[in-house]
Amino acid sequence: MSIARPKAVRTLAAIAAIGVIATGCSSDRDNGGDSGGSGSTGTFVFGAAGDPASLDPSLASDGETFRVTRQVFETLIDHKPGTSELEGGLAETWESNDTGTEWTFNLRDGVTFHDGSDLTGEVVCANFDRWYNWSGTYQNTTLSYYWQTIFGGFANNENDETPEANYVGCTAPDELTAVIEVAQPSANYPGGFSLAAFGIHSGPALEAYAEDDASGEGDAITFPGYSQEAGTVAGTGAFKVDGWNKGNGEVSLSRFDDYWGETAGVEKLVFQTIPEESARRQALQSGDIHGYDLVAPADVKTLSDAGFQVPTRDVFNIFYLGITQDSNPALENLDVRTAIAHALDRQNLVDTQLPEGGVVATQFMPDTVAGYSDNVTTYDYDPELAQQLLADAGEENLTLTFCYPTEVTRPYMPSPADLYEVMRADLEAVGITVQPKALKWNPDYTEVTRDGGCNLYLLGWTGDFNDGYNFLGTWFANYQKEWGFENEELFDLLERASTEPDVEARVALYEEANEFVMDFLPGVPISSSPPSIAFSADVNPPTVSPLTQEVFAEASFK
């Protein structure tokens, strides 16, 4: 023992020395190394809720992918910062012919891609032609969801279920013009051209992509290699992709110095995946990250009081109580649906359960969308009237299944279980017996509600772009199991709106549709509420966007 002790002491001393030396070598976490500090242009770290699926946005349909790719790729049309209003993107201006079938884009001069090549009309056409000519696995909605939603099918549809293509072709009459032709006018244009999925890639990058196919053999779809690592993808955005460290759950971007607009305020931008909301909050509080999205409403005040910045977005979503009419004969009776609407104290729900900035919804679109009507039938909280309506309908002993999701936070629905509880109490107060059905969000809940397996359910929608069809058309353009009704008058009205090329006439049709929907009452719109985003005190955050499309090039350190 007498020998062992000095040995142990020496070992401990050696470990301590290594620690001290290594600490000396390591960067100072509190100062963030080059990650911030006063006047620094260093690394901005944003906590993302999930990994991106791909570095090629055209293959994706999820918000976390677009959050990253929106910094790298730009679209022909963009949104004014902080609004859902369209403005020039890579195209300074755009116009359509009278029938809405030919869209001409006048491109910016002097735009270069990250690989040094130039933006031209031909490159734009090459992008659209690539999507249109996709074959094999690419025709699966998992990889081409937005193409199929906005432009229909492909040059050669390989599946009967795939819709007919609405895209006809693209021509480049000169260097800085691209003309895109579609078969039918649609409410999807021009808003669809602003979707992150249609970010423009460089010519050389497109050639490289062609060498590297996605495959769909076996039990999953394999993303093409180029979309899974830095090096090949090239856009025109203020940041270029440096690396994707899947082991760390980090995507690293760096400032593109030849950007055509104002260069980014930070040298590096890192998206670090932190799936747990509480872990994201603690990471912000401990200085590990500079910002994160989808802040729990309960944390907003705590963070604000502690000096963090929690800017409020404009609302661009709808949270609703869905009603599946053909799942229960009682629900096919308008009086019963009206009773349900009057039974819910939606103002109380907004005041107590939703983040600041939330408002009661009077229809199935927020007031920021063109087509919102001030003349819809409204349904105030009136439990007596609800009871009366149920009695008149002979449904005093009505029992309904009510589905709500667990383990999930949606931008429009921060805490589903709590929201359910408030609504359940309201419904039971007017004599409706509620049978709760709590389901895991993904895949159980989405599948059961979509299949019409619930009498009542909670769901919502965040708009992709500012057009009424992106809201109303999503739900009421045709028979859907989740709503369980056939209403040809409504379907026709939305079909007319969808193909109306004149914007003013289309907006009028949306207003009419909103009024029709709120008389028919297929469900109860509950609220529109802004999903919260938080930043540390030492940064100038980007302008927050109602579409959750923040441009991080605007961010800088104080």
Added chain:
Amino acid sequence: MSSVKQERGVDLKVLRLIVRRLLQLIPTLAGLSVLLFLWLNRLPGGPTAALLGERATEADRRQIEAALGLDQPVWVQYGRFLRRLAELDLGTSVQTGRPVWEEFTTRFPATVELGLTALLIAVVIGIPLGYLAAARRGTWLDVGAVSGSLLGICIPVFFLAFLLKSVFAVNLGWLPSVGRQSNDINATEVTGFRVLDGILTGEFDASWDAIVHLVLPALALASIPLAIIVRMTRASVLEVLGEDYVRTAESKGLRRQVVRARHVLRNALLPVVTTIGLLTGQLLSGAVLTESVFAFNGIGNFLRTAIDGRDYPVLMGFIMFIALLYVVINLLVDLAYSLIDPRVRVH
């Protein structure tokens, strides 16, 4: 000569043990694969819903089911799985679209690094503490160790993780709260084990940064194994202390330290080693929670998202591999057992 023969006999026995245990793996894994496959197919929902999200249509679903072969009978799907397994192909993750093997190898070093650190903490603290608690039975140290270990078993790992982060990351700012390495560290990757890579490449700051990131998750993950090891060691040492051979050794006049080290601790360690082997396997399941809370990108974290997303190929591949690992660890424990206790080798 006889001792050489005996040695050879022992070597053969060990070899036979290894071969037998490895052969046992085949039916174990085959049975597991059938059970897993049936279980996964019984789960409500499926990967299509997880993949397509909330706005997909019935047509979308049919299309993707056909593409993934999920519209075929279970036995056809199982046959396809076996065929691919024979070609050492674990398939592709439904969620990420990347090969399962690639997902596994990217994340496995993180989990091993975390698990080994947690185990190291549990063993280095647990055995001496358990021993001291037994040797000084009834003292404040004993009471402290016993009640502390009870607390360690009772506190849920995620709550402890939250607490540790609140104190050491948020309030004191001493340690990072998430991830495996700081964003500003550009470490060279060799093996994927961050601490080791830093040492191999001479990037000691990267190594240190990785160690700093390991502290809180490893402490959280170590809490239950540590508590179990303390209690196990204490009970085992107490039992051995009362044995005749200990009294005989002491009465022979051997020094107390020698008796404790050679006779007490060595014998007392036998059940502890078995427990450590079992705990090593359990660390993998503990990692699911710990990795989620600390955004530590290991297989535990990925398994959680795979369950959420009904990512069948990932679940099949990962769980099969974990089972394989569990069996191998137990084999190693048995071998370690024979090193500590020569009687095991002879019999």
